[in-house]
Every structure is written in structure tokens, then in C-alpha cells.
Amino acid sequence: MKIAIVHDWLVTYAGAERVLEQMLAVYPSADLYSLIDFVPDSDRGFLDGRRVRTSFLQSMPGARTRYRGYLPLMPLAIEQFDLSAYDLVISSSYAVAKGVLTGPDQLHVCYCHSPIRYAWDLQHEYLRQAELERGLRSWVARYVLHRIRIWDYRTANGVDEFIANSNFIARRIRKCYRREATVIYPPVDVESFRPSGSRDGYYVTASRMVPYKRMDLIVEAFAATPERQLVVIGDGPEMARIAAKAGPNIRLLGQQPRAALCEHLQRARAFVFAAEDDFGIAPVEALACGTPVIAYGKGGALESVRGLEHATPTGVFFQEQTVSALKGAVEQFEGDETRFSSEACRESVLRFGAEAFRRSFKDFVENALSGRRA
Numbered sequence: 001m002k003i004a005i006v007h008d009w010l011v012t013y014a015g016a017e018r019v020l021e022q023m024l025a026v027y028p029s030a031d032l033y034s035l036i037d038f039v040p041d042s043d044r045g046f047l048d049g050r051r052v053r054t055s056f057l058q059s060m061p062g063a064r065t066r067y068r069g070y071l072p073l074m075p076l077a078i079e080q081f082d083l084s085a086y087d088l089v090i091s092s093s094y095a096v097a098k099g100v101l102t103g104p105d106q107l108h109v110c111y112c113h114s115p116i117r118y119a120w121d122l123q124h125e126y127l128r129q130a131e132l133e134r135g136l137r138s139w140v141a142r143y144v145l146h147r148i149r150i151w152d153y154r155t156a157n158g159v160d161e162f163i164a165n166s167n168f169i170a171r172r173i174r175k176c177y178r179r180e181a182t183v184i185y186p187p188v189d190v191e192s193f194r195p196s197g198s199r200d201g202y203y204v205t206a207s208r209m210v211p212y213k214r215m216d217l218i219v220e221a222f223a224a225t226p227e228r229q230l231v232v233i234g235d236g237p238e239m240a241r242i243a244a245k246a247g248p249n250i251r252l253l254g255q256q257p258r259a260a261l262c263e264h265l266q267r268a269r270a271f272v273f274a275a276e277d278d279f280g281i282a283p284v285e286a287l288a289c290g291t292p293v294i295a296y297g298k299g300g301a302l303e304s305v306r307g308l309e310h311a312t313p314t315g316v317f318f319q320e321q322t323v324s325a326l327k328g329a330v331e332q333f334e335g336d337e338t339r340f341s342s343e344a345c346r347e348s349v350l351r352f353g354a355e356a357f358r359r360s361f362k363d364f365v366e367n368a369l370s371g372r373r374a
Contacts, residue, residue: 003030004086006078008095009067010034010052013043014208015186015281016113019165020092021046022187022354023111026362030090033081033100035074038064055080072144075099075151088369091159094278099155107372109365110159111184114169114278115176119148122212122276129211153177161368163361166279166300182364185303187357188284190350192258195290195342196266202229203294203330204268206261206282207275209236214274214296214321216242221326223247228330230272231264265289270333273301274321280304287314287349290342294329296321304349308336312344 005027007020017039024030024047037052055077057063057070070077074096081100083089089106091097094113102108118126123145132138156177164170164181173181203222207213215232219242222230226249232242235255243252256264262285265271271286271293279300283293287304295301297317305315316336318329 001088002086003027003088003090004033004083005030006033006081006083006089006091006093006097006100008035008093008097010037010039010047011064011067012039012208013046015279016092016094017046018189018281019111019113019186019357022357023090023092023361024048024050026358026365027090031086033083035077035096036063036067038067053081071095071148075148075155088365090365096152098159099151100158102158107161107368108159109161109163109368111163111165111361112169112173112181113165113186115172116148116152117212119145119152120176121172126211160372161364163364166303168299168303169278184357184360184364185352186279186281187354188281188288188349188352190284190288190346190353193262193265193285193288195346196263198267199269200267201269202231202267203270203272204231204233204264204286204291205272205274206233206256206265207273209234209238209242211238212275213238213277216245217274217321217323217326218272219245219250221323221330222250224323225249225327225330231268233261233264261285262289265291270294270330272326272330274326275299276321277301283315284349284352287345290345292316292333292337292340292345294318294326294333304352306348308332308339312341312348313339314345314348 032050033053035055036058037054057077078096078099079101089102089108091110093110095116098110127133132141162179162181164173164183165186167183170181170183205218230250232252233256265286266289268291271291273283273295276299284304286293293305293315295305295315297319306313307317316329316333318325
């Protein structure tokens with residue numbers, strides 16, 4: 001059986017790429033396709049030396065750093081991959097990968113990290129954050145996203161089976177595509193992230209510096225409470241804007257090696273998470289280290305963090321993405337801090353391990369293949 005795995009774009013080793021890594025472990029003989037491949041040599045280990053087949057976007061001017069600007073061309077680019085020789089096509093999609101062309105004798109399974117966020121329910125938030133609410137550029141952006149939505153809905157018909165990375169995303173798939181999805185939570189390296197013996201008094205957050213992660217909100221909230229220390233790990237296009245908001249009680253460390261991230265999570269008082277995320281691997285890594293989580297109470301965090309209403313809570317939720325709501329959640333956490341245990345935090349996320357993902361994913365695909373043969 002010939003297998004192809006299609007990923008949106010390869011520029012880093014983050015959450016979606018960790019899912020891809022485990023897919024490749026399940027199907028090591030699969031051929032890998034991606035619109036572009038600019039993963040630095042230092043992060044390419046998860047590809048295990050595998051050749052990546054890329055699209056014409058790979059050679060476009062500025063594609064290495066400004067690839068998102070080619071969004072209007074991405075549907076065309078993904079459709080140029082000739083996958084007609086494959087029996088099984090697996091797309092790892094949070095943008096356009098699910099739009100590959102397949103025939104009636106091929107099985108197309110899509111692991112959907114999310115329908116395109118900025119084209120669907122988060123469009124207006126993205127336009128605000130990109131300062132594209134008014135003027136000609138705003139209308140051009142709105143028209144492009146309108147066309148992307150039409151294409152995205154149409155191409156959902158080319159997927160035989162949807163997998164969602166959380167119940168939250170399964171609901172988004174149902175809303176956007178009118179399709180049902182089976183939930184298989186993404187893999188988290190809970191074996192590498194373990195508790196240590198001691199803790200310091202600082203809070204920590206870690207994420208890519210992109211608008212929907214709301215790292216700016218976290219930095220603003222802690223800048224307004226200088227008696228608390230915050231460590232910020234991560235980099236991205238929002239870095240300069242976020243750094244401008246930081247006070248002397250906030251340390252911005254930029255991108256850190258995995259070992260350093262683990263150490264900071266182990267020693268932190270709590271992990272802070274302000275995104276409405278699809279699933280949210282970083283909070284699970286923090287919990288695996290025995291560290292409680294202060295999270296925005298929407299999205300995938302509701303499926304991995306237990307709030308104060310539980311007998312053994314693992315975190316505190318805040319209900320609005322505002323500085324005052326986050327500050328209130330931090331104060332609430334400090335008032336109930338004795339209710340949290342490192343053991344309960346870790347135990348709650350062992351179900352998200354990589355082995356569990358590989359087993360569930362393989363079983364799902366094999367059952368889908370068997371159903372087609374029947």
C-alpha cells in the first residue's frame with residue numbers, strides 16, 4: 001500500500017509537527033508533502049532524514065520568512081500535488097493541506113488541527129490584531145478570506161474521514177463543514193516532562209509569539225503587578241510588540257531548548273495560558289511537570305485542565321481575555337494554592353502520551369481502510 005502524508009508547511013518544530021512526527025512513526029514508509037520546507041537543521045530530527053516534496057511556493061521570493069503572505073496562492077499550490085499513485089492519503093491540516101485532490105478509490109483521512117481559524121470564527125479578531133479593520137487593505141483581506149472560506153468548505157467534501165484534535169475542534173468542524181469528526185488528542189511527551197523536587201516563586205508562559213496566543217495579554221497583566229515575577233519563553237512575529245509591554249519583573253528568554261523549557265516548567269509556581277487554542281500542548285507539558293495551570297476558559301484547555309470545581313483541581317480558569325480577568329485568576333490561584341498537588345497534575349495528563357496517540361491513530365486508519373474493503 002502506498003501512503004502519502006501532507007502537512008501544511010514546515011518551518012519549525014511545534015505542536016502540529018509533533019503530531020506529524022508520530023504519524024511518520026506509525027507509517028515510516030509514507031512519502032511526505034508540504035507547501036514549503038524551511039525547518040532549520042537544528043530542528044530536523046523529527047523528519048528522520050526524510051525527503052520533503054514541496055510546492056512551487058518553496059522558490060517564491062521571501063517564502064522563508066513571509067510565507068503567510070502567499071495565503072491566496074496556497075489553495076492552488078496544494079492542488080498541484082499529484083497524489084494519484086497513493087492508496088492512502090493522510091493530511092495534517094490547520095490551513096490548506098486537506099484540499100489535496102484525491103480520487104474515488106483513494107482513502108483520504110484528515111487529522112484536522114483546526115479549520116482555518118482566521119477565515120472562519122476568528123476572522124474579525126485577526127483583522128483587529130493585524131490593524132486591518134478599515135480601508136482598502138481591509139477589504140482586500142476580507143475578500144481573500146471570503147474566497148478561502150468557499151474553497152475550504154468545498155474541499156471538505158474530498159475528505160473521507162475527519163479526526164479532530166479535541167472536542168472543541170470537532171464542534172468547529174461540524175459548524176464549518178457540517179461533518180462529524182472522531183477525537184484523537186495530539187501526542188504530548190509526558191515522559192520527558194516530569195516533576196522535580198523544588199519550585200521557585202515565578203510564573204511562566206511559553207508559546208509562539210503570534211496574535212491568537214495572546215502573549216501580550218499575559219505580559220500586560222504581570223507588568224501591572226510588579227510584585228510577581230514572570231518568565232516568558234518563545235519567539236515569533238509579535239516579539240517586539242510584546243517586549244515593549246514588559247516591565248522589570250518580566251524576563252523574556254526567547255526560544256529555548258527543550259531541556260530549558262522543561263526546567264522552567266518544573267520550577268514555576270504556575271503556568272499561564274491565555275489563548276483560545278485548539279488543544280494546547282504547552283499546558284499539558286506544564287501539568288506533566290506537576291505545575292498547575294491558569295488558563296482562559298475556552299477551547300481545548302477545558303479538556304486538559306480541571307478547574308476549582310473539581311475535588312482535585314489542576315488549574316484555574318478566567319472567562320474573559322482581559323487584564324483584569326487574568327489578574328483575578330492569579331489572585332484566586334494564590335488563595336487556593338494549597339489545593340493543588342504535583343501528583344494530581346501529572347496523573348491527569350498521562351492519557352495524552354505519544355504511545356496512546358500512535359495506537360489510537362493507527363487503529364482509526366486501519367478501521368477506515370477495512371471499511372472501504374468491505
